Amino acid sequence: MSFHQELRVAESIARQAGLHVLRERARHMEVSIKAPNDLVTNVDRSSEQLITAAIREHFPGDAILGEEYGVTPGEDASQNTGSRRWLIDPIDGTANFAMGIPLYCVSIALQVDGQTVVGVIYEPNRDELFSARRGMPALLNGEPIDVSSCDRVANAVLVTGFPSGRGEVFERAIEQFVHLTRSSRGVRRLGSAAIDLAYVACGRIDAFWEYGLSPWDTGAGYLLVECAGGKITDIEGAPYHVDGPSILASNGALHHELQNALRV
Numbered sequence: 321m322s323f324h325q326e327l328r329v330a331e332s333i334a335r336q337a338g339l340h341v342l343r344e345r346a347r348h349m350e351v352s353i354k355a356p357n358d359l360v361t362n363v364d365r366s367s368e369q370l371i372t373a374a375i376r377e378h379f380p381g382d383a384i385l386g387e388e389y390g391v392t393p394g395e396d397a398s399q400n401t402g403s404r405r406w407l408i409d410p411i412d413g414t415a416n417f418a419m420g421i422p423l424y425c426v427s428i429a430l431q432v433d434g435q436t437v438v439g440v441i442y443e444p445n446r447d448e449l450f451s452a453r454r455g456m457p458a459l460l461n462g463e464p465i466d467v468s469s470c471d472r473v474a475n476a477v478l479v480t481g482f483p484s485g486r487g488e489v490f491e492r493a494i495e496q497f498v499h500l501t502r503s504s505r506g507v508r509r510l511g512s513a514a515i516d517l518a519y520v521a522c523g524r525i526d527a528f529w530e531y532g533l534s535p536w537d538t539g540a541g542y543l544l545v546e547c548a549g550g551k552i553t554d555i556e557g558a559p560y561h562v563d564g565p566s567i568l569a570s571n572g573a574l575h576h577e578l579q580n581a582l583r584v
């Protein structure tokens with residue numbers, strides 16, 4: 321299977337959803353609080369509804385997992401495609417979106433047997449569409465992209481994020497941030513895990529790590545990094561899985577040294 325059609329459909333839906341969130345933000349945005357450090361807006365919900373309806377129209381047998389509405393099983397039993405599941409983040413970077421910081425995106429991935437085969441990330445404020453299908457080069461607005469070539473942590477620009485809960489993992493992430501801020505060229509905190517991964521894929525950032533993300537945060541981005549020549553594991557160096565506890569994504573050259581540096 322080449323998944324050519326799935327990629328085209330995902331690209332088109334991500335663009336539509338991205339333009340929807342820009343338009344709706346200007347028209348009518350209501351912010352509500354899921355938990356103390358966890359915001360959501362009406363636009364997160366309407367974007368997910370738009371994306372889910374569009375996927376349904378093209379692939380009625382596929383299951384969908386979205387951040388705001390959870391699992392929707394395949395509708396049309398006769399076309400039920402069992403192992404296929406779409407992962408949707410209708411707005412990644414909701415806190416930025418709610419505050420008016422223009423760093424957020426739409427992320428859509430198709431997984432087959434638990435592996436991403438198509439991944440698309442669209443940043444509407446920059447009109448940048450990152451896309452990949454397994455086995456092909458990763459693209460930015462249709463042009464092939466590559467990870468960076470930086471091979472020393474001391475020369476690297478890194479990015480991370482922090483878990484929303486306060487506890488042991490949060491404290492560990494803070495310690496890693498302090499240590500890597502001392503030992504690298506700098507650590508950014510953009511507030512969108514999908515953008516972090518897209519920027520590793522296109523070489524703007526050398527590596528990314530974070531604990532506690534969900535399948536819809538990383539499902540598209542990890543394929544982008546792989547297809548752009550990078551490496552993905554968890555922070556301990558074990559094989560990466562979207563349901564796993566952490567992610568470490570790098571240009572490959574830095575991976576081993578950074579993994580050691582994160583053992584603080």
Ligand code: 2AM
Pocket residue numbers: 357358359387409411412413414415481482484511512513514532533534537
């Ligand atoms: P979101 O904007 O889709 O919620 C910010 O560090 C990154 O972590 C974003 O990609 C954000 O996704 C994600 N994230 C996951 N769970 C979160 C939570 N409970 N609160 C805030 N951000 C969360």
Ligand code: CA
Pocket residue numbers: 359360387414
């Ligand atoms: Ca959220």
Ligand code: CA
Pocket residue numbers: 409411412413536537
């Ligand atoms: Ca997210």
Ligand code: CA
Pocket residue numbers: 364387409410411412413414
């Ligand atoms: Ca989200």
